[in-house]
Amino acid sequence: MVGALAVVKPLPEVRVTELPQEDIKWCTVSLSDVLDTGKRLEASVFEVEGRHAREAVENCTWGTVPLGEPGNGLLEKAYYPGRFKRIYCSAECGVPFYLPSQMTDIRPKPDKYISALTKCDISDLKLKRGDLLLTRSGTIGNSTIVSQTLEDVVFSDDVIRVTPKNPIDLGYLYAFFRSETGYKILQTNQYGSVIRHIEPEHLYSICVPNPPEAIKKKINDLIMQSYRLRDESNELLDTATKMLVETLNLPPIKEFQIEQFGDGYETNNYSVKLSETNKRLDGSYHVPIAKAITEHLRRNAKELLTVGDKRVSKDIILPGRFKRVYVEEGQGRVFFGGKQLFELDPSNKKYLSLAHHGDRIKEQLELHENMTLITCSGTIGKVTLVPRQWERWAANQHIIRVVPASDEIAGYLSVFLSSEYGYPLITRFTYGSVVDEINATHVSQIPFPILADKPIQDKINQLALKANSLRYEAYKLEQEALRSMNDEVIFA
Template sequence: MRVASLDNPVRVDWFYDQRLRLDPAPYISGALEARKRLEAFPNTVRLDSVTAGHNGGIFNGPIFRRIYLSDPEHSVPFLGSKDMMTSDLTGLPRLRRSDAESGSLSYLRLAPGMTLISCSGFYAGRRSYVRPDMANIWSSQDVLKVDPDPEKIRSGYLYAFLESRFGEAFIKASVYGSAVKHIEPHHLADLPVPRFGGDLEQQIHDLVEEGAHLRAAFQAGLDTATEDLFHSVGLPELIDHRWHDTERELGFAESRWSSVSLRALNYSPRVRRLLDAIGSVEHTTLGEVCETGQLASGVRFKRIDADPDHGARLLGQRQGFWARPEGRWISLAAAPAGVRAEDETVMIASQGTLGEREVFCRPIFVTGSWLDHVYSQHFLRVVSGDPTVTGAYLFAFLRSEIAFRILRSMSTGGKQQDIHERLRREIPIPLASLADRERIAETVRQAYRDRDRADLLDDEARDLLTQAVEGADA
């Protein structure tokens, strides 16, 4: 249960400011406290006075029928409220191009420098920045766009404010609804934006922009590493594999079945063709690579909440794929050994359902700053025991569409699927030359160094803004 701060209790005039709104969100979220602080600030402007474009520059979109295609020539990447928080945008669904470019939806195309705010559902109120490589992506009606006017405000500065605790308090206080949360564009129109003059705002903008370019470099690095791997092993045809364009499995006969599994999905002919292709080049198996490493789920344990100064952030399958995770903080003293991860561990989401947009069988890579986190038992931990097949090289393969389909074919279980303990050991890992493996692995490592650097720059920009607001108020 949350209560208002005794140092700054709820006052009766606050109720009138909120038109007698009686739900507690505006009063205990810090929004009104932040608003009063910014009202006392010598120079603020309304948000809608520094935006431009469709609907004045603060807009979402209409509800519409979505028709998805797989052919890139006739479709465009489509971003939802959950996707906007992920660090790796590979594999976004693709909306029919003729619909996306129609007059009713063309304005949903993202532009670098926009701030995105999830405005419906469980994720309502979260923000992200449109980086340079997102220019050809369309967004759903559940994503609210804030399009800054470049003649009036720097885009990176505006994002830093909206991402700060001051902007967050206002945005989350605007959320309404019970079962399904919502934010509407007009709820944010009068949000007060502090102004500090050109130099500071430019400095903050430059930090955010540099971070955005590094995140674009992170995405490009991962894509390059995976493509390099398939080129290096002589399987370039697997780079742009279109699973949904291959013949559907409406019925097939299988003569190589065994007591290991009687489930038809585990004998998928489409996957068998992929396995045969990888088996035609030099390869090893995932079980052999991890023989002296680890290929198992994490330990189960009781979570004891702790504050950030005395605990570690716990990441589950949902938060593990976010650019900036927001998992709960737990006590390490009450957790068993092994909840952290070794450097270059590949974590595969190993429990879930078979929906195309679910993270089940998708991997993340643990290195750099993410070694500070702890991870739930719902990840399959892949730790190489072979120094010639590093975790970074493994990740370049396991993040591919090919590996995803192979892992999905090894599902076992009922409502909640898992990855078959024996079949996963038999996954073939294509082997490039030693020099190629090292180059591919280094590309992955550099991508994650770029991501860590981007996080630091975003934090620096937000800290500069917070210090400026608090310093002016002092």
């Protein structure tokens, strides 16, 4: 019999490498976390920053309190209306309907209208003042407060409505979820996995810092004052737009008389003189509404100029396309796009490298107070006035900058172009088979009315600039609240 001989070899020495915490994002993951995520081993499943955010809150000086189930925690209610199949219709026949992407706009305008035939209770969709709103799908975690501007507005069921039990928790919770720490917690679950959809139940287990009432009240007061200033700025702009409409005797946009080529056709039809084609053969350029508005302005304005006239604008800038080099926050220039154009503090900001793009930023991308911005690619015709907090920030090449001739016309220019009468005059220039585009030359050709009543025009201009100033004050108050949340609460 031959015996088996086993030889045991010593295991090689295992070296433990210390992870460079400042150079890469890292975290430890337990086996139970891996099993909870469906045995996924990709690093992207475990959001490092989300885990660190939860640790920061757990270790804060003031201790924590869970939001808890309604009635047993900080929340009185957390819900969203039941899902339903939407039936869209024209503006004349339906109710203005807002989408989650518009929730953070300072002054949202409806893009869609739902019919009364939609099988849902429209009243359940209306927002109630004093609620906190959170987007629950797609881009989750965006938040806003229902103030005067959004009260009774009909919003999508993709928005969670949260009613705090204590009124001072409204601004406090908003500031927490607007902070980088709270935003990350809202986007991840307890083991750091990124989630793409949240339900009200997900909120109940979230723990928030529990500082003294005096600190909560301070933060709440700053946030609520910020929203009051936003509402006031919207009222000023509504007043300015109303004055513009009345002075130019503009009828409702749908009441313009449009002449058609013939009445026996199922589609819209119209004729265009060869001399008026302007070398454009696309039907959208010759839409009768643009011609009707232009003729009305010519009859009722003192003078009909164009946006490119030197009495209206110094320059119209469309940046060239370029490959972007991004850097970390604090190392470059703030950079955002057209989707964030209506926000007080643009979300998802990025930072452009000054070393790679310094000259381009200075010559083309940089924003300055009281410029008028117009989106020119994809979604055409979104217009806003640059507030002071965006001074020297940068916006992408899908936004045209109109540099006003002076501050004496800057606000009036923005009010006209952002009105429902300015929109058709902008979008008529649209070209492109896949992605819609307009360029700086097109913007320079947009008709622009000078009012016969100079004091009224000056008043409209002043109202717009005052509204812009109020938005800057609102921004400062919110930033002060966020600094207090970070310095006095989360990282105290």
